Amino acid sequence: MIFITIHRYFYLKFLEVIMKINKLIWIIIAAQLLFACGGFGGDDDNDEPDQFAIGGIAQNLNGTVYLGFKKNGAQNYWETVGVTSTAGEVNWRFIEEHDVGTQFDVSVYVQPEGQLCNVENGSGSLNASNANKIIVTCEDTNENLAVGVEISNLVGELTLQLSVDNVAVETITYNLGGQATFYFNEKQAAGVNFAIDILTQPAVQQCTITSASGNLNSGNASTAKIVCTDKPTEPVILTGIFVDSPVTNISFSTLTQQGVTNINGEFSYSENEQVTFTVGE
Known part of the structure; x- marks a missing residue:
């Protein structure tokens, strides 16, 4: 009877140890899964993203409006997007993401048929608070x-x-x-x-x-x-004088001028042009 009691005691202790080991294993597995999913919510991965997509919402839209995005003061559109809705309201965004601090200017490129759309909050320096706050409001x-x-x-x-x-x-x-x-x-x-x-x-x-x-x-x-x-x-027309003497009716020609000298021996030419004189033709 004593032997049976001792045996049962060690058997229960053995089960208790096994249960503790299993519990420890599950704790380790759970910790590994938690770290794999981003940790315990500490500050290590709490940085703001450095790029954002530019977008917003279109209100009262019934059709397709085309929006254009100009980047960093450029004259031409960097990217355009067509936004379509028949339900009046829809979220939209340009495909490409851009660095924080990018200067953006969004405007209507082509109006929807039968409507006129205006853009609010359409320009600024890109950051987390304004990346998706552009409002396009359309009216019939x-x-x-x-x-x-x-x-x-x-x-x-x-x-x-x-x-x-x-x-x-x-x-x-x-x-x-x-x-x-x-x-x-x-x-x-x-x-x-x-x-x-x-x-x-x-x-x-x-x-x-x-x-x-x-x-x-x-x-x-x-x-x-x-x-x-x-x-x-326009070329600057200069006046020259035939230097030997004021001889009239001497033919002259340049790339841009031609004629004969006047009674003062004067002729016309453009700056840096070669002048050719002919007599007896």
Whole structure:
């Protein structure tokens, strides 16, 4: 009887040891899993990400609006995205992520048909608090569309005229440099025939316009583009005198000038040009 009691005692102790070992093993496994999933929530992995995607929400959108993103003050779009919704509200974002501190400027590239969308919080220096806070608010235009023009590289003033069904309805002078899109003040009914013309050019530039006429719809209301380039510098015309004596009617020619000397022996030429004189021809 004593032997049986002792045997049972050691058997229970043995089971107790086995249970403690099993418990310790499970604790070790749980710890390993916890570390693999990111630790115990300490400060080691608590750093802010250094890149963010730019995005936000579109409200009251019924169709597709195209948004463009300009990076660090560039004139051209870095990336564009089409945002579509028929339910009125949708989240959106550009695909590429950008470094904290990137200067961003988001604007409407193409308006949705029958609506006009505006951008809030669309520019700034990228950080965690504003990366996805851009709000695009759209409203129905009752088929009245704002006619817009994108202007590039303008220096000086440019006067434009909007005509609807061959009747001039608005004239506007634009004098902001760089690249920007502006809209005529008066919205026009979808379906009318429109045309945008350049009335006066800037003093030192020549501007050309494309995609500036047609049957007005949301697809072409703001696709007109104006590109301005500097005019070539006019050569400076100089006057020379035939040095031997003021001999008249001696023929002369250069790359840009030709003629005969006048009664004072004078002739014209551009700077750094070679002058050739001929007699008896």
